[in-house]
Amino acid sequence: MGGYSYDELGAIFAMQGFAGISLFSVLLLMALGLAIIFGQMGVINMAHGEFMAAGAYTTYLISSLTETYIPGFMPYYFVFSIVAAFLVAGVLGYLAEFILIRHLYKRPLDTLLATWGLSLIMQQSFRSIFGAREVSPTLPDWLMGSVQPTDMIDIPINGMFVLGLTVFTTLAVFYLMFKSSWGLRVRATTQNRVMSGAVGINTKKIDRYTFALGCGIAGMAGAAFTTIASTGPTTGTLYIVDTFMVVVFGGAASLFGTIASAFSIAQAQSILEFFISGSMAKVFTLLTLVIILMFKPEGLFASKVRR
Amino acid sequence: MSDKSDSRRLWGRRKVVRAISALPLGIILASQLSLAAPATTTGQAVTDDTVTVGILHSLTGTMAISETGAQEAEKLAIKQINEMGGILGRQIKVIQEDGASDWPTFAEKSRKLLVNDKVAAVFGCWTSASRKAALPVFEKENGLLYYPTFYEGLEQSKNVIYTGQEATQQILDGLNWVAKEKGAKTFYLIGSDYIWPRTSMKIARKHIENVLGGKVVGEEYKPLGDTQFGSVINKIRLKKPDVIYAAVVGGSNVAWFKQLKAAGITSKKQTLLTISVTEDEVLGIGGENLEGFYSIMKYFQSQDNPNNVAFVKAFKEMWGDDSVIGDVTQAAYLGPWLWKAAVEKAGTFDVDAVVAASEEGDIELTTAPEGYVKLHPNHHLWSKARVGMWKKDGQAEVVYTSELIEPDPFPEGYQ
Amino acid sequence: MSFVYEKLFGDKKGMIGFCLLAILILVVFPLMLDSFRLNLVGKYLTYAFAAVSLVLLWGYGGTLSLGQGIFFGIGGYAMAMFLKLEASSPENTAIQSTPGIPDFMDWNQITELPFFWMPFHSFTFTLIAILVVPTFFAYIIGAAMFKRRVGGVYFAIITQVISVILTVLIVGQQGLTGGINGITDLRTLNGWDITSDSAKNLFYFINCFLLLAVIIASRFVLTSKFGRLLLAMRDKEDRVRFSGYDVANFKIFVFCFAALISAVGGAMFTLQVGFMSPSFVGIVPSIEMVIFAAVGGRMSLIGAVYGTLLINFGKTAFSESFPELWLFLMGGLFIAVVMFFPNGLAGLWEDYGHHITKHFRFLNRFYDKLVPASSKEVNASNSVDSAELEGSKS
């Protein structure tokens, strides 16, 4: 690295570190919803990306409406749109569970096919409603641009926003799953459906709300991603493989594993990308994951259980 | 193993295979073969008062986003031609097919249009991959394709008229401009990872190094659809190029510009020249994220010549007030007009005659929205390169217009 | 004679189903369809190879691969590499800076044929490669995963990721692979024009015969003890293991066999369509192949062929007239098949097929003549179709 001053290298190092953390927060936010749905419920939701897109479109819709009717509200609408995205995707998830998923709990591979069908239907709905073109909500100015702690370091605000949202969501999920009585019932249902039913837990209700929660978080992730990426009818398909990799690599049943896995994948990817081209970085990262999974199929942090 | 011995053995084997399959199926095969009379387009779908053409774009799938404008423009041109009395006294009828963003489907539908519908010409394809897939069909069935997209060049088929720019037409003048206007010496090249960006970057690099005497300080390709540009942006910061030269496409494009802006790399600090942003893309990216950056195209919707004003008005009348018109849309609009000119010159719809008329190099359109264009014997268009600076409202201000540039799909010294 | 016969066709219903399929694709289609449509059907039937392979792997083996596109792609690419080299003779490519190499290599400043392309000058090598490379690749993946007892959902996701890796690699290494455009402009096979109608017709029939042969071979596998073990493993893997079987080996074998079948389909695809591109390797085609099998009936080899044909006909017909509705219909079909017809078309055939088969008396007579009454009883329980029925009840 001849020709660069220490200051410059230090600044790049710091920003590169943030790039990794930013990618980590993106991956984690995508994966949290799936970690609940796949990890806790064992449902392979191939439409996860489409629930994210649903959240993104909600944001777009609210943005357009705000711009048209209450332009003065523009700087603040984004916060509300995240809540709305959560609710919209959550309600869609609730309906999907009610109509589709609940009939398939015993057939995990079949949920894969059914949710793939669901994803096609959702994609075409987006296309019919919002058009084939990519859309972009008008983002409030405070979300764009960067902060400069020193002259040479630029930290993107949207990246920090996503990071903040991720931290908040993760903590909320942890609280909900491990500290609340509801979480206890969810975990009990996951581990032994029949028994939970017998001790008076309404397992059907638990299933439905858990699935809705996972989808809602996906919707939130989608809303947050409008700050960094695009929204189109097929946007969801871009995310699905990465999301599954994060959850599987972390050890499906472990939320902590999901965090660790998102972190290691993000760091590996962003460091590799700095030195080799994007395509090859992706190939190397995925290949490494596959090889590690072949040796440790239960993922990074699977709890040891007697089977 | 030499080719010869190999092929001889295969000949033997193939005969055996043939003989075996012919035994039970002789009758069927024979009937098939007798049906398959050599397809010539003299049997075109031309009646005394109509002529049928095909439009072949993706209406579904990932490419539907991009191809919508092109097929709208083609329909507009055909409608206008019909209102003027058609071609050789015949009204144009359109058969539209969906390529469904699936390359074999393009080949399949091309074949359907040419063999079953016997269309006189096809306006269609968008990606290089779809054109490459359909090309052998057009060559075999002797059809005629008007292809609208700016592309990497390196191709010249008898059966295709390229109404978009090939790579050198788009790239070289823009680079000259930026070197001259902005005094740019160092360039960072970034594109999506597929053939068009790679070929374009290859040409750009040769031009920068050999002609402009500048330096390429980085060259980067991201997988299609990738949305994470953090590391790349850091690399760019480290290299501090005078110009970022970009050819990122699709969903990645949106992410790329949003993240650039968020990283504080705006037009105030950084010159950025892209060859992959038209008015269509701006819709998704958002004008505020592009403000002050430059695109090189041959056409911008904001061009204020009478041709274009009329064209934009007609387009909005037909397809709605909020439609936008990008470079490819305009190029697609030229297709039917160029075909009309060639057919009228040839006095027939026969493909060979139309191609021969087109190859004489004197078919021109003075009414093109982009200005004046002329068809080169190499099947590409003489056209001008324009540099547009993006404004917040999603339109570009044309800051530079070149002379007419000769198309050169196989550029010497750039391969 | 009758033993062999039973092995290959199963019971009467199985035989009639097989004969009807053969008549349909060998006689009815060629007589009814023009050359263009016939070629289209030929293309669909290449996907049927992959669908049949999934019946073995998923329906019977219980292992869902979301990566059959990998093997379809390897087969197709191997064939395309041979054809491309032939199309890139020094005479044909004289205008290139380096004549004699494929055009896309020339555009990417490659001046020498990469080593792994070299052997594809030989047709014999290519044919062997089409069979061996995907099988070997499947063996590596299968051995790594099944020996460590990775199965079910994990296997599905990992194979999907591998198909993504392969796609990114092909697109990213365009100098070596042709990138996103794929390997295009394939015209001759040892000097013989493969784009002519007669060639396409011949390929169609070769394709049909290969497909029928693959179905027979698959039936052989399924009617053997191996087939029963597959079913047994699907339901009670531990019991099979504790009956002294090395379960992993069986899964590896069926995965390799499925890979081989898919690769043959891929090679036929290249021959009939005239090019190969990464869009047949990735996630979407791989899942579509699963859908073909699911719609046809995941436990029915012949159903898989019908499923493939039905979906693809539907796709073509619908995308011509109602492109907007196509994805809704497709999505709805997935859901309907999973929720209401888990046995797909084959299930409907089982329920209502006898209304139809009774009209085919000549086949019944043919069957009765071939198979003496006594042998039917002994082997009845071995037949694929009874297993199909039983398996579907779980």
Next chain:
Amino acid sequence: MNMSTNTDFTLAIEDLTVSFDGFKAVDSLNFYLDRNELHVVIGPNGAGKTTVLDLICGKTKSTSGSIKFLNKELTNLSEHEIVRAGVGRKFQTPSIYENLSVMENLEVSYPRGRGVFGSLLFKHDAEVHSKIIEVAQQIMLESFLDTEAGLLSHGQKQWLEIGMLLIQDPQLLMLDEPVAGMSVKEREQTAELLNKISKGRSVLVIEHDMEFVARIAHKVTVLHQGKILAAGEMEEVQKDPKVIEVYLGH
């Protein structure tokens, strides 16, 4: 016990320990089984009974210790190798192939054509057929050969699984709760069956039903918290105050 006689035992377990995340499910266990012996292991829930069977048949890997079967170390063999060495195991809940007929269940278990290619070329010949008939008679299912196994009664399913082991002619037969869910008559028949099949091989049974244990057992071992609490004849064991405390103390 005299170490030098080890070689005579069918099964010799020494110092066997397995721990799951620190919890010792089986703790330094020593256990020996003779030829022709029918040995029953009893103990309260969580005593480690099933884990011992899992360890012997390779389903669970031991943390330390050795398992010798006919002087062959089993701890580093994989499951199918252990089966091929001559160990058969019946699971707690009947583990049979419900979709296959009784005949097919037995045929699949027949110890020939166990390799991939062997199974492809396997032929149901006269030898196989007569063996199947023989076993089916033993397990009292000869009139159900063509019945789909899923349709059998619970007790019949247990017998079928025993039959699937018998057809392999194992030297050591391990049965996890073979009479669970059986009627009184079926229990009697099963006891008879077990007495018959223990001739010429060793049988290790886990059972809760004391009456049934008393009827079949040659020897009884009581397991508690992964350790042996008592061993010997049924009558002695039943009188052992430690055993009484474990069973009745809680």
